[in-house]
Amino acid sequence: xxxxxxxxxxxxxxxxxxxxxxxxxxxxxxxxxxxxxxxxxxxxxxxxxxxxxxxxxxxxxxxxxxxxxxxxxxxxxxxxxxxxxxxxxxxxxxxxxxxxxxxxxxxxxxxxxxxxxxxxxxxxxxxxxxxxxxxxxxxxxxxxxxxxxxxxxxxxxxxxxxxxxxxxxxxxxxxxxxxxxxxxxxxxxxxxxxxxxxxxxxxxxxxxxxxxxxxxxxxxxxxxxxxxxxxxxxxxxxxxxxxxxxxxxxxxxxxxxxxxxxxxxxxxxxxxxxxxxxxxxxxxxxxxxxxxxxxxxxxxxxxxxxxxxxxxxxxxxxxxxxxxxxxxxxxxxxxxxxxxxxxxxxxxxxxxxxxxxxxxxxxxxxxxxxxxxxxxxxxxxxxxxxxxxxxxxxxxxxxxxxxxxxxxxxxxxxxxxxxxxxxxxxxxxxxxxxxxx
Numbered sequence: 292x293x294x295x296x297x298x299x300x301x302x303x304x305x306x307x308x309x310x311x312x313x314x315x316x317x318x319x320x321x322x323x324x325x326x327x328x329x330x331x332x333x334x335x336x337x338x339x340x341x342x343x344x345x346x347x348x349x350x351x352x353x354x355x356x357x358x359x360x361x362x363x364x365x366x367x368x369x370x371x372x373x374x375x376x377x378x379x380x381x382x383x384x385x386x387x388x389x390x391x392x393x394x395x396x397x398x399x400x401x402x403x404x405x406x407x408x409x410x411x412x413x414x415x416x417x418x419x420x421x422x423x424x425x426x427x428x429x430x431x432x433x434x435x436x437x438x439x440x441x442x443x444x445x446x447x448x449x450x451x452x453x454x455x456x457x458x459x460x461x462x463x464x465x466x467x468x469x470x471x472x473x474x475x476x477x478x479x480x481x482x483x484x485x486x487x488x489x490x491x492x493x494x495x496x497x498x499x500x501x502x503x504x505x506x507x508x509x510x511x512x513x514x515x516x517x518x519x520x521x522x523x524x525x526x527x528x529x530x531x532x533x534x535x536x537x538x539x540x541x542x543x544x545x546x547x548x549x550x551x552x553x554x555x556x557x558x559x560x561x562x563x564x565x566x567x568x569x570x571x572x573x574x575x576x577x578x579x580x581x582x583x584x585x586x587x588x589x590x591x592x593x594x595x596x597x598x599x600x601x602x603x604x605x606x607x608x609x610x611x612x613x614x615x616x617x618x619x620x621x622x623x624x625x626x627x628x629x630x631x632x633x634x635x636x637x638x639x640x641x642x643x644x645x646x647x648x649x650x651x652x653x654x655x656x657x658x659x660x661x662x663x664x665x666x667x668x669x670x671x672x673x674x675x676x677x678x679x680x681x682x683x684x685x686x687x688x689x690x691x692x693x694x695x696x697x698x699x700x701x702x703x704x705x706x707x708x709x710x711x712x713x714x715x716x717x718x719x720x721x722x723x724x725x726x727x728x
Contacts, residue, residue: 331375338697341439348404348441349727352434355399355406356445356725359430362392363447365718367519381423381449385412385658404436413446426450427723444713445725449716451638452520454663454681456480456496457707460697461519462669462686466492466506468700476681476709481697482516483686485509496630520684520718522665524595524647527614527714530639532592532632535600539577541568552576574606593642603654612642612662617650620695625654629662648691650684652676653701663711670696673701681707 347477363384388410389396411429414422427448434441456478458464464481469491472479478496479485485498487506494508504512528534534542541560543551550560550568555692560568560575574587584602591610594600599617605625612630613619621627621644631640644650648665652673659677664670670684671694682705683698699705 293538298720338377344436344439345441345571347402348434348436348439349438349443350431350434351401351404351406352443354401354658355408355432355434356430356443358395358399358406358446359408359410359432360447360720360722362388362395363449363720378625380655381410381426381428382410382421384410384428385421389534398570402436404434406434408432445722445727447454447720447722449720452518452713452715452717453709453711454683454707454713455517455709456681457705458682458699459517459519460670460684460686462684462697464500464697464699467698468492468673468702469707470699470701470703472496472508472699472705474706474708479508479699480517481512484512484520487687504550515695518719519683519712520715521667521687522571522645522683522715523667524614524616524645525674526593527593527639527645530593530627530632530635531595531614533571533594535575535577535594535596535598537597541572541575543571554675591630593632612644614642614645616647617693619644619646619651620693621650621652622635622654624657625655627660628658629660636714641680641711641713648688649694651694664693665713669697671696671698672703672705673698675704676703677704677706679706680703680711 320549321477355492368474379630399406409431411431413422413427413429415425417424427605428448430445430447433442438570440631455476457472457474457476460481461483462481464479464485466487467489471493473493473495476496477494479494480499481500483500484502485500485504487498488507490507492507498504498508499510499514500512501514501516502512502596504510515598532544534544536542539552543550548562550562550572553559553561553565558571559566562568570588571590574585574589576583581599583602584605586606589606589609593614595611596615600613600615601620602625604625605627608628609626609627610628610630629643641662643660644652644664646666648668650664650670652664656677659679661679663680664682666684667687668684668689669686670682670690672682
């Protein structure tokens with residue numbers, strides 16, 4: 292028994308026969324793991340390569356979308372390669388945008404790849420893909436990187452403009468006096484510089500500027516620029532009740548009658564019967580190339596002016612909207628109110644003064660005026676004017692000398708709660724949805 296135990300112990304202590312098989316087994320397992328790891332690593336490398344090339348194609352496609360949007364946006368002078376038709380839709384974009392901008396949208400090299408952009412009408416339920424009814428369309432951009440392609444679709448729209456501030460200007464804005472800007476959107480902004488002198492002004496929501504902002508009420512400078520649309524007076528000619536024509540005649544739109552001013556009898560507005568237009572236009576006359584209004588009788592309504600308009604007075608309680616191709620100089624102690632035609636949409640009813648160049652509004656009107664004022668060049672408001680609405684100045688030029696810079700002064704009061712929708716589209720295209728297809 293003792294010998295058998297010793298034999299067994301010797302066999303257990305003899306490792307030569309165990310170590311080799313165990314070592315070989317471990318090597319086989321490690322080799323198999325190495326092979327698997329190598330295969331997984333190779334697959335990961337390929338997947339990573341595909342992912343990065345796919346994402347590169349994605350960002351190339353996105354660059355195409357952004358390029359199209361930039362081209363559709365108006366620039367600071369009011370020009371857009373994708374300009375809309377007068378009605379404000381995207382019809383012209385659908386017809387000509389790609390062909391007019393092929394050098395920037397078709398087979399464009401970018402980041403060692405290319406993109407191609409197209410536009411199409413969205414489903415606006417009119418059955419016509421060449422006719423835009425809702426100011427919305429689809430931008431499609433195909434990005435290519437080597438053998439990889441990604442297509443992006445972006446739905447874009449140009450909404451009706453609603454000002455963020457009571458007063459917004461593209462150029463410098465200066466202020467002095469005891470004016471008040473109030474309301475939930477009772478702020479002012481310039482895409483250039485703001486300078487408020489004196490300490491008696493009140494700006495409820497403060498003043499900001501893209502450049503420097505100094506003086507009373509200034510919150511900060513160096514902020515992002517605001518969207519300021521370029522308003523075209525001619526877009527609203529069709530809404531006018533009366534057209535003050537450059538030849539000195541007045542057209543009544545609803546009847547088509549043309550009234551001319553004649554001298555017999557001390558001067559009368561007439562059509563076929565001398566003087567039968569005085570009940571409408573006794574207070575209007577073209578003098579030295581400028582349409583002028585007086586305190587005599589003037590019919591209520593929207594007036595479209597082929598040229599400049601000026602007044603130092605007006606009939607008591609005159610309800611009017613003035614749309615002028617030139618400047619508007621509205622002064623005196625006018626008892627004037629914004630004209631609201633019930634047959635027009637609310638956005639059209641919100642118009643008060645729209646000028647192709649400058650607006651100067653001064654004096655001491657005896658009532659609060661509702662609506663908006665929009666100038667393609669500069670705007671100057673002073674006196675004791677009280678306005679419920681907003682003012683914008685696009686500053687596209689300085690050709691008109693009526694106003695040399697944007698200013699607010701006197702005891703002006705502007706109240707704005709951000710609740711007035713304008714009848715003109717925003718200057719900028721907005722993306723409302725997008726997807727990778």
